Amino acid sequence: MNQAAHVSILFYAQNALFSEFNAGVSNMPVILWTDVMIYVLLATVLTAALWIRKRPYLVLPWQRVAKDSVGMVSLLLLSLFVLVGLLDTMHYRAALPEKSNGQTVYSAEVLSVFDALATGIKSRTEKTYSAPLAAYLYAKESMETSEGKILRDYPRLRYGGAHLVDPQRELLGDVLKRTGIGALEGLLIGVLLIVVSNMLFHFFVRFRTVWSSTGREEISKDNRLPTFTRAVKNKPFKALLITALLIAMLLGITVNLAAVYHVLGTDKVGQDVLYLALKSIRTGLVIGTVTTLVMLPFALLLGIAAGYFRGWVDDVIQYIYTVLSSIPSVLLIAAAVLMMQVYIEMHPDWFETSAARADLRLLFLCLILGVTSWTGLCRLLRGETLKLRELEYIQAAQAFGVSSSRILTRHIVPNVMHIVLIAVVMDFSSLVLAEAVLSYVGVGVDPSTMSFGTLINSARLEMGREPMVWWTLAAAFGFMLVLVLAANLFADAVRDAFDPRLNRT
Amino acid sequence: MKSDPSFNQLRPLTSAPPEIGRGEFILNVERLVTRLNNGARIVDDISFSIKQGETFALLGESGCGKSMTALSLMRLLPDGIRVASGDIKLDEEDILALPEYAMRKVRGGQMAMIFQEPGLSLNPVMTVGDQIAEVLILHQQLRGKEVHPRCVELLEQVGISDASRRASEYPFQLSGGMKQRVMIAMAMAGHPKLLIADEPTTALDVTIQAQVLKLLRDTQQKTGMALLLITHDLGVVAQMAHQVGVMYAGQIIEQASREQLFARPAHPYTQKLFAALPDAERSGQPLAAIPGNVPPLGAPLAACRFAPRCDKAWALCHEQVPEWAQLENGHGVRCHLYTSQMGSEKLNLKASLSHAPPTPGGEGVGTEGRGTSLLQVENLQVHFPIRKGILQRTVGYVKAVDGVSINIPEGRTLALVGESGCGKTTVGKALLQLITPTAGSVRFAGHELIGINAGQLRKHRAGMQMIFQDPYASLNPKMRVAEILQEGMDALSIAKNSDERQRRIDELLEQVGLEKTSKWRYPHEFSGGQRQRIAIARVLAVNPNLLICDEPTSALDVSVQAQILNLLKSLQQQLGLSYLFISHNLAVVEYLAHEVYVMYLGRIVERGTVKEVLHAPKHPYTQALLSAVPRIDGQGMKTVRLPGEMPSPSHPPQGCHFHTRCAQVMAKCREVYPTETLVSTTHRVHCYLAAE
Structure with a gap:
């Protein structure tokens, strides 16, 4: 259901964006390789959700997830991250106002919907470092005063706190005032949204009742429309509501402050760190999910084939993954990425924009991470299949002469899906961390791609500086912590829901 | 060995467990x-x-x-x-x-x-x-x-x-x-x-x-x-x-x-x-199965817990929890029959009605196999190689099945008995070609099954099917009952279209005593006995002639076991099925089977009709096996204690495989495996004692 919500939001955003430019000329949509992957993934998740909805035994564990407060709260956080990631996935090239020979000329820079929404913080770049919510630069400079004297002091920022007359006196009051207003606005919008969605939900339920005759009978029989007050009594929903309001307040505060300040400071070239951190989310998500997409077919097919067929098939697959997992993966990745880099640089004409080049490198990183990380899940699935193939229902199917491919798809795969699901969600967080480590080592994403790894990498020098620049690292740390923690807690909830030992009752 | 005629039969108690000085309550x-x-x-x-x-x-x-x-x-x-x-x-x-x-x-x-x-x-x-x-x-x-x-x-x-x-x-x-x-x-x-x-x-x-x-x-x-x-x-x-x-x-x-x-x-x-225990005396008639199942934990406590399954229950049983009633010297019971007025009336009524003498003997038991032979197995061998070393060289073989010959006539039940590890289950799976036999011949309804390819084999798959031991492992937990029943029909193209299939599924569920609505449910919603019924319906879906039943009741409770045995028996009568019944439970074998083959270490040591093998066994192993079965009359046959355990099939003993545990071992037993001795036209034994 979450995905569906996202899609509708995407449409809104896209419509809003294009209508804004409709006055002039239309922009050229750009679909990068990783965008394709993300759309494929999104489609897969949606089909899977629809497929699961029709099967009660598959819906059951998800209903258990929905009853877990921690799981639902982390899902809400995760979906916010996913929303930012998806907005950042819809790329386009802006049309330039001037035309050459009647042909529209597009800017060389590939932007995303997210960039358009965050134009404010994207464009307000300072000269260099500035602390969070500061009105002055972080380093002293020589300035000429109106009297013509040279003064060495902290200069005012170009944008941060520029509206203040005397920042030293007014800054604290202004920040507090904006925080308060922001929190209130956020709260109001949050409550409004909840009320509206509640009304929409009711409308939807009535609509369904009117249109389906059977549903009408059912509802008229017990007359129990799920009302809002009833839903609040349910514990996970309450937790979800509180979290949603808190997040709305936080967003309100951030939006209010970010209009005139750099909430998380600026980096060496004066870019807003909040913007960098938000842009990093997409990279993290791509690494976490596209890698899984690459790795899953290897792990699933090879794992169950090795376990089911035994014999030489098993031997070959075992040799492959033993060899692969005995090569240090960082070495393998470094070698592959460096080769790729050289190759890309030899063919600059292949890429229209620098974004396309950086994107290909990101995709390639996903591929190579996927190729090196399927061994663990494959081994797990092989073991489980070895156990399953001896079970009597498999033998009963063999006695009916059911073909091997049918046994694999009908009997083995559904019975190992819980392992796949848990492994995939667990792997997500470790892959996000792996990207950070690789970028820190220097074999990760393109330096122009913003990622948690590049943020951390730049923090290496900043931490050694006197006075220390701490906010880049803190921002990367905070965002990654929330993302990975939410993913892990959600994975825990999923695992518990699928664990038959915990669900005896 | 001509003491009592059957197992599990109530008779006056003669022997008792050792009486020793019993003191205070501990x-x-x-x-x-x-x-x-x-x-x-x-x-x-x-x-x-x-x-x-x-x-x-x-x-x-x-x-x-x-x-x-x-x-x-x-x-x-x-x-x-x-x-x-x-x-x-x-x-x-x-x-x-x-x-x-x-x-x-x-x-x-x-x-x-x-x-x-x-x-x-x-x-x-x-x-x-x-x-x-x-x-x-x-x-x-x-x-x-x-x-x-x-x-x-x-x-x-x-x-x-x-x-x-x-x-x-x-x-x-x-x-x-x-x-x-x-x-x-x-x-x-x-x-x-x-x-x-x-x-x-x-x-x-x-x-x-x-x-x-x-x-x-x-x-x-x-x-x-x-x-x-x-x-x-x-x-x-x-x-x-x-x-x-x-x-x-x-x-x-x-x-x-x-x-x-x-x-x-x-x-x-x-x-x-007691009535649900199978034995030969009742082999002609259905067992007194207790309908239903043991109530789940936390079931309502308002009434007698057994009332829903009890045929003597009346209104009071469904309303009130019975009190503990003392009968004579220490015999106590929790039942309304003994505490209420109504109960004692019912009790007297029952006493006059019961004790009707059971109809003696089952029809057909002990008669020679009639009809044409459905399955003929000649010298079936299943050897698993033992591999060692880096190059996985074969250093020996586990002879799980070593030259077994079986003949199952149409509409009959043949039982294969023996201790665990003797190779009985392997025989069953080798017949179905789930394990590839090393050598021998399996002729099913006149067609040789060994050495043909998978496509040809599929044509004969429908004729022979298997019912497994563990009803919890034999049904895929992710498939609904209808899908489970449909699988065999799909694979073997039994019914033409889906309407016909659905009709057939309804029919099958009725045949095995389940409700039609249960086809939309998942296996975990059923009890052990009901699952075994589903497993039986699954094999019946492809109209088999021969069912290989691998200990189908050993995972079930006595009362449920009786239900399943009754079902198997009535299916045999209705559909003329043949069974190869693999079991270690001799009482069940005696109730259900016509012929018995006794297996030891991969070979058949004795075969014959139920009467011959179970009441006049010739092989010392059969005798020991029979005397080891605890009887509810507390009376052993002549006790033949079997020392030690079965040797490993990778290193079977020289000569007669049984000589290491046999009480009557002779010198020649240690040298050459005894040949087959005909005791009667149907009763054959591999033992020198019988030959003499």
Whole structure:
């Protein structure tokens, strides 16, 4: 259901964006390789959700997830991250106002919907470092005063706190005032949204009742429309509501402050760190999910084939993954990425924009991470299949002469899906961390791609500086912590829901 | 061997378990209630006492709360379950009032327990000696050099030969029977006053079971300890118990001395349990199966728990919980029949009606196989290579099946019996080509099945199908019943279109006694017996002629077993099916089968009709197997104790495979495998004794 919500939001955003430019000329949509992957993934998740909805035994564990407060709260956080990631996935090239020979000329820079929404913080770049919510630069400079004297002091920022007359006196009051207003606005919008969605939900339920005759009978029989007050009594929903309001307040505060300040400071070239951190989310998500997409077919097919067929098939697959997992993966990745880099640089004409080049490198990183990380899940699935193939229902199917491919798809795969699901969600967080480590080592994403790894990498020098620049690292740390923690807690909830030992009752 | 004609048949008690000086009550349990945290009563108001040197048997089907009673006594209940009220006094000491540290002295020191699965109750990374030493150091305060000799002594006491060497071995080097002996040695090491044995022989073969039961009896006689025996097997109760408590849904519903219980069971449930046991006397008629299943935990307690399954129940039974009624000397029962006016009237009525003599003998049993032969197996061999070294060279073969010939006529039941590991299941799977046979010929309805390719084999798949032992593992938990039943039809293209298939599924469900609506449900919503019905419906879907039943009832309770046996029998009559019935349960075989083949170490040692093999066995192994079966009349045949265990099929002994365990072994037995001797036209034996 979450995905569906996202899609509708995407449409809104896209419509809003294009209508804004409709006055002039239309922009050229750009679909990068990783965008394709993300759309494929999104489609897969949606089909899977629809497929699961029709099967009660598959819906059951998800209903258990929905009853877990921690799981639902982390899902809400995760979906916010996913929303930012998806907005950042819809790329386009802006049309330039001037035309050459009647042909529209597009800017060389590939932007995303997210960039358009965050134009404010994207464009307000300072000269260099500035602390969070500061009105002055972080380093002293020589300035000429109106009297013509040279003064060495902290200069005012170009944008941060520029509206203040005397920042030293007014800054604290202004920040507090904006925080308060922001929190209130956020709260109001949050409550409004909840009320509206509640009304929409009711409308939807009535609509369904009117249109389906059977549903009408059912509802008229017990007359129990799920009302809002009833839903609040349910514990996970309450937790979800509180979290949603808190997040709305936080967003309100951030939006209010970010209009005139750099909430998380600026980096060496004066870019807003909040913007960098938000842009990093997409990279993290791509690494976490596209890698899984690459790795899953290897792990699933090879794992169950090795376990089911035994014999030489098993031997070959075992040799492959033993060899692969005995090569240090960082070495393998470094070698592959460096080769790729050289190759890309030899063919600059292949890429229209620098974004396309950086994107290909990101995709390639996903591929190579996927190729090196399927061994663990494959081994797990092989073991489980070895156990399953001896079970009597498999033998009963063999006695009916059911073909091997049918046994694999009908009997083995559904019975190992819980392992796949848990492994995939667990792997997500470790892959996000792996990207950070690789970028820190220097074999990760393109330096122009913003990622948690590049943020951390730049923090290496900043931490050694006197006075220390701490906010880049803190921002990367905070965002990654929330993302990975939410993913892990959600994975825990999923695992518990699928664990038959915990669900005896 | 011409003593009694059948198993499991009630007759006056003659022999009894050893009578020894029985003294004071060692264990007193008063109104014990054990609950789940949500309030469901697992053990509900149980009272009993055990005297010194006495064996008290708790008898009941699975899920009745027998094991939970034992764990309550040891205070070892799992999380979420606790003793809610009641008194447990061991030798005047209040067990429930003891602090945990004192309880540790009691466990192992005063009260010891042995479990069902000997393979799981020993630590695999400690030597057997060390594990026994642990008990000695804790409870006997033995130190240093005293420990080892005592370990060896204990192992010798439980009949383990070469005890000093065995003490330094690990559990995986011991067989199942030996592990259970070690468990008993460990339990005895602390000189307990009470030994709790939770299904001590359920996981063992009959011959090993007989050894272990004898050991328990002997040990009890020597030490005078009290024994609380938990079992579902009436035969074991008959051999071991002095007092019996019958449990049903958390309550003791009947308590009596063994003699009283077996002579005159009072509660309708106990009566039904006896009636549900299969034997030859009833082979012509359906068994008295108890309909339905044991109620789940936490079922409403408003009435008699057995009322929904009881054919004597009337209105009162569904309204009121029956009181405990004392009959004569110590025989107690919880049933309205004995407490209310109405009940005693019903009781008198029943007495005049029952005791009609059972129609003797089953039709057809013992007659020669008629009709045409459906399955002919000649010299079937299944050898598994043993590979060693880096290059995986074959260094030998496990001869799981070594030259088996079987002939199954149409519409008949042939039983294959033997201890576990003798290769009976492998024969079944090799016939279906689930395991590729090494050599031999399998002709099914005139077509040779060995050596043909998968496509040709598929044509004959429908004719021969298998019913498996474990109904919990034989149905895919992710498929609905309709999909399970449809699988075979799809694979073998049985029905033309989906309408026809759905009709066939409805038909099949009705045939095996399930509701039509159950086809949209998942297997986990069914009980063990219902699952086995689904498994039977699944194979019937492809219209087979021959069903290979691999211990189809061994995972089921006695009352449910009777339902399934009745179903199999009626299906045979309706559809003219043939069965290859693989089993270790001789009573079931006697009830269902026409012919019996006895298998030992991959070979058939004796074959013939049921009457010939089970009532006049010629091979010493068959004789030993028969005498090892505990009988509910407590009367053994001439006891032929079988020492030791079956040798490994990778190194079968020279000559007759059985000579290592045979009491009547002769010199030539050790040299050449005996050839087949014809006792009668149908009865054949591989033994020199019969040849003489």
